[in-house]
Amino acid sequence: MTPPRAAVSTTATRPEHRFKGRLFDWKLLLGVVGVAGLLMLSLTTGVYDVFGAGDGGQMFAITRIPRTIALVLAGAAMAMSGLVMQLLTQNRFVEPTTTGTTEWAGLGLLTVMIIFPTASIIGRMTGAVIAAFIGTMVFFLFLRRVSLRSSLIVPIVGIMLGAVVGSISTFIALQTDTLQNLGVWFAGSFTSVLRGQYELLWIVALIAVAVFLVADRLTVAGLGEDVATNVGLNYNRIMLLGTGLIAVATGVVTVVVGNLPFLGLIVPNIVSMFRGDDLRSNLPWVCLLGIAIVTVCDLIARTIIMPFEVPVSVILGIVGAVVFIFLLLRQRRRA
Amino acid sequence: MITLTDVAKSYNSEVSIGPVNLQLPAGGITALVGPNGAGKSTLLTMIGRLLGVDRGAIEVGGLDVSTTKSKDLAKIVSILRQENHYVTRLTVRQLVGFGRFPYSKGRLTLLDEEIISRYIDFLDLGGLEDRYLDQLSGGQRQRAYVAMVLCQETDYVLLDEPLNNLDMRHSVQMMQHLHQAARELGRTIIIVLHDINFACHYADRICAVKDGQIAEFGTPEEIMSDDLLSRVFETPVQCINGPRGRLACFY
Numbered sequence: 012m013t014p015p016r017a018a019v020s021t022t023a024t025r026p027e028h029r030f031k032g033r034l035f036d037w038k039l040l041l042g043v044v045g046v047a048g049l050l051m052l053s054l055t056t057g058v059y060d061v062f063g064a065g066d067g068g069q070m071f072a073i074t075r076i077p078r079t080i081a082l083v084l085a086g087a088a089m090a091m092s093g094l095v096m097q098l099l100t101q102n103r104f105v106e107p108t109t110t111g112t113t114e115w116a117g118l119g120l121l122t123v124m125i126i127f128p129t130a131s132i133i134g135r136m137t138g139a140v141i142a143a144f145i146g147t148m149v150f151f152l153f154l155r156r157v158s159l160r161s162s163l164i165v166p167i168v169g170i171m172l173g174a175v176v177g178s179i180s181t182f183i184a185l186q187t188d189t190l191q192n193l194g195v196w197f198a199g200s201f202t203s204v205l206r207g208q209y210e211l212l213w214i215v216a217l218i219a220v221a222v223f224l225v226a227d228r229l230t231v232a233g234l235g236e237d238v239a240t241n242v243g244l245n246y247n248r249i250m251l252l253g254t255g256l257i258a259v260a261t262g263v264v265t266v267v268v269g270n271l272p273f274l275g276l277i278v279p280n281i282v283s284m285f286r287g288d289d290l291r292s293n294l295p296w297v298c299l300l301g302i303a304i305v306t307v308c309d310l311i312a313r314t315i316i317m318p319f320e321v322p323v324s325v326i327l328g329i330v331g332a333v334v335f336i337f338l339l340l341r342q343r344r345r346a
Numbered sequence: 347m348i349t350l351t352d353v354a355k356s357y358n359s360e361v362s363i364g365p366v367n368l369q370l371p372a373g374g375i376t377a378l379v380g381p382n383g384a385g386k387s388t389l390l391t392m393i394g395r396l397l398g399v400d401r402g403a404i405e406v407g408g409l410d411v412s413t414t415k416s417k418d419l420a421k422i423v424s425i426l427r428q429e430n431h432y433v434t435r436l437t438v439r440q441l442v443g444f445g446r447f448p449y450s451k452g453r454l455t456l457l458d459e460e461i462i463s464r465y466i467d468f469l470d471l472g473g474l475e476d477r478y479l480d481q482l483s484g485g486q487r488q489r490a491y492v493a494m495v496l497c498q499e500t501d502y503v504l505l506d507e508p509l510n511n512l513d514m515r516h517s518v519q520m521m522q523h524l525h526q527a528a529r530e531l532g533r534t535i536i537i538v539l540h541d542i543n544f545a546c547h548y549a550d551r552i553c554a555v556k557d558g559q560i561a562e563f564g565t566p567e568e569i570m571s572d573d574l575l576s577r578v579f580e581t582p583v584q585c586i587n588g589p590r591g592r593l594a595c596f597y
Binding site: 102229233235236238283 | 416
């Protein structure tokens, strides 16, 4: 194919900056340092005097380090799940807690607990992941059926779906006298994260790698089925893959930590505002911001009624709702 | 060459296509014209394998669109639909870069970057390449979409009403760009147009579609006749000689 004549000469004079933005730059480094600072703060915050007491070192290893690692993994997982979900639905207002995915994961967890009361944490996780996958597929299929594109109807449908599934869980829990447990599971909290109980969260790190590898395909899918098919991508396959990634991340976090509302919603939106939507170079930012927000909220949750704690989901809910409303108003203005 | 053999599709109660037999030769611009609901877009969408056929076969450049792997077809034919609304915030350059997806699967090479720059310049988007799509005017955005499908470097380019929502100046510029792409880059461009005068002036062939059938197919000179156009569009049309060729008057 002959190149257009005019173009060739201009290309030669173009500076290098035309090429895609680099993944690592000083701003990202700054972000990493900032988050590292927050994590240090998290390590040193708590009622127990880990530096003074005799068994302080042990306590530090049993609770503080696991808790901080859990913050990192769960924060990154939920922010990433939200991002992938927003791409797949082409809607800025969805994330695992506004599409029912978390509720489905909870239902799966509950079902496993009732049928196999002695199930290991891996068994519980499997139940949650499978249910989360089914639930997310139900939501996506519903969206394709009704082809709703209105940005606000979609999350409303998701929240309704989640409410229905949540009610089923509550009903089952009432019947089986496990309502109290249910409440404790669902309220996302890092209080009970101890050595030996959180390690499953490392699966999330694998998910992050997987998302990074298929980042471009997910971005293309975010342009819709027609564009994706046009460039030769199997749209249904990438939808399944994306749903699988979301389900695993959400399922694992739900089992280990619980419900972390709004994180997946606000983080990708804020990152997109500043950096656009190039998924691959955004991913580190999305993870960092997710970690930062969940860490700050956890620090607040830990200190606000010291020596007691409130579930981090309470703080996240308040912060998230405010940001959500801000985003809504902002979108209205732009539209 | 694009070959449609006995292609039929019932799209919905209003639009049913076929059976259509049609051969669109390679090279130049072919315009699909016709009244609303005639099935122009459906035909184009089927050729671009975004919509399956109920019956019959479609070949593009010798490849059957329903049996050839989608990723191989993506190097032969590209299609741009009419409605393009992306929630994803991409810059012009990132969007055009997705045209290279069939070749590089997203890992853009230096060669890809050069090709992207070439098509950005080809559509005069050089100053806009780092802008986000939502910061562009309708005409600029439409140019970015067209740059993306041209960047795919397919022999066949299908465009569904690319002049939609463009004002006079941008419509003319767009058609000039496409004309240039057909001439200088040797692309075969199939385009759905509403304005018969645009079709007459820029297309090498016009295919009039009506009620899901090919009503007429020929050169602009053959198509631009009072009877033919009046019949196809079901409204009185008079063709006159304008300063730069035939003009259809129907106002």
